[in-house]
Amino acid sequence: MAAQAPAFWQRRGLLAQALRPLSLLFGFLARRRRALTQPQRLPVPVIVVGNVAVGGSGKTPVVDWLAGVLRVAGHHPGIVSRGHGGTASAQGGLALVPADGDPGRYGDEPVLLARLTGCPLVVGQDRPAAARALLRLHPECDVLIADDGMQHYHLARDLEIAVVDAATLGNRLLLPAGPLREPLARLAEVDLVLAHGELDAELRAAIGGVPVFPMRLFGEEVVALADPACRLPLAALRGRRVHAVAGIGRPQRFFDQLAAAGLEVVAHAFPDHHRFVAADLVFGDASPILMTAKDAVKCRAFAPADCWEYPVRAQIGSGAAERILEKLEDGRTSA
Structure with missing residues (x-):
């Protein structure tokens, strides 16, 4: 299971500087591997x-x-x-x-x-x-x-x-x-x-x-995990409290997208490629649960009733x- 990115990767602080020699070695080995x-x-x-x-x-x-x-x-x-x-x-x-x-x-x-x-x-x-x-x-x-x-x-x-x-x-x-x-x-x-x-x-x-x-990346609707034929405009959830679940490389992007659409976001970040279990989606209240498409493929079998996928497309x-x-x-x- 992939871990969350270390916080020290965001700045060139003491720990990052201490690891610079290993970075130089990594770079050398990567160049050599590519050349060979x-x-x-x-x-x-x-x-x-x-x-x-x-x-x-x-x-x-x-x-x-x-x-x-x-x-x-x-x-x-x-x-x-x-x-x-x-x-x-x-x-x-x-x-x-x-x-x-x-x-x-x-x-x-x-x-x-x-x-x-x-x-x-x-x-x-x-x-x-x-x-x-x-x-x-x-x-x-x-x-x-x-x-x-x-x-x-x-x-x-x-x-x-x-x-x-x-x-x-x-x-x-x-x-x-x-x-x-x-x-x-x-x-x-x-x-x-x-x-x-x-x-x-x-x-x-x-x-x-x-x-x-x-x-x-944009999306305009959410899709029910229990019934993919059931869809709602994302705008229908504006002003509502939702649990936002993301086990992706950059979960904050997902949370920001929902917040920008006017949702009250309770963020739940999991490691990238997290193997979800039913207990991960139990939050103790009746607020809807929204998740990324990548997480939805892993959660559909056990997701609670009010659980929704937010699919996005790339606009280039x-x-x-x-x-x-x-x-x-x-x-x-x-x-």
Whole structure:
């Protein structure tokens, strides 16, 4: 079970500074691993969606959006994912994820993506093996999306999309002194950046000339866990006290969204990929319970009656979809 991000990652205090030597070692080992890795190329284009930091930046809604963009353009996308939090990919296993799959087996994000996108999705620690398995099972797939795949260099990629939320970058230091898996300079190597929120001067300098497109996550209704056909406008809960449950990388974003909609939020933050049990949703009063879509796939079986999912979609700035499709076509022409 993933733990909450350490508080010291938000500043360059004494503990972060004490860990700087380990960060330098981490950076050296990461660069060496990348230099020694021989990427495995697939017979179809691969689009990587990822980030340079640990924690949530909105990658799952972006993968959903990207799958829709590709479908509208006439492609047949498939998705590969690590399957974090599930048992199916443990010890090198591979598994095709059904839309109604068990999050405990396949991981919460893969099950959510399989349900949202309708795309074939295979989980596995070995990304090239997962991709080859997907193509064997679904030879109609003509492009693959690698979810959270920026640091998985064994899988060759034709296009990289970095999802950036400045709030997840903390003190801008590498692990373990900070939340970065790679330096900010890595952002200058991607094909486009999707920016959730404002970019400060340091981030803009790191990104350099890479095209940046704004993104936001939005949702206008809530869905009953007991009956997905039962939906309410989020505005119907304005002024009401609600229990907001989030076991995601950045729960505060979820709480802020609900508060901005006029709800009186009682926040309940759980670790990312938390394995919920019924007792986690007992709060001792009759106030409605709202949760993210990623948490809802794990709680539907035992959620109380007045429990609601707040699904969100990624809204991406104009021009991003066109650039992605153009890069794909350029790659196909030059291949």
